[in-house]
Amino acid sequence: MERRDFVASVGSVVAGVGVASGKETPPLAEGARAGWGASGSSRAFSLDYAPHFGMFRNAGGDDVVAQLEYMHDQGFRSMEDNGMRGRSVADQERIAAAMSRLGMRMGIFVLNPETAW
Numbered sequence: 001m002e003r004r005d006f007v008a009s010v011g012s013v014v015a016g017v018g019v020a021s022g023k024e025t026p027p028l029a030e031g032a033r034a035g036w037g038a039s040g041s042s043r044a045f046s047l048d049y050a051p052h053f054g055m056f057r058n059a060g061g062d063d064v065v066a067q068l069e070y071m072h073d074q075g076f077r078s079m080e081d082n083g084m085r086g087r088s089v090a091d092q093e094r095i096a097a098a099m100s101r102l103g104m105r106m107g108i109f110v111l112n113p114e115t116a117w
Helices: 003-021 028-033 064-073 089-102
Strands: none
8 A cells, every 4th residue: 555545544534533423623634743843832752853953944043053942842852963073162062052951862963974084
């Protein structure tokens, strides 16, 4: 079965149960996102997703600490930084302090070829 077909069939079943019970049911996508993706949400993802800097630049701004705060607001509790080695010690300390304050963890960080020894 294709993933799209499966999601569509699950959505139909959920909607059918809602109709049969007489209760209004939100669309599947809205129900799945309830509490996540809303700015200021305190609900964290149940899986340890780790976005990286730049993914939310348009929403969080250019400052990496502002991006961390935005990630946290969206429910992320980890992050990854593939460019960590290329950052100044001061920036690394600023990032670490913000992550500590927010209760976030560092996921993977990668030694990129352009920052190699």
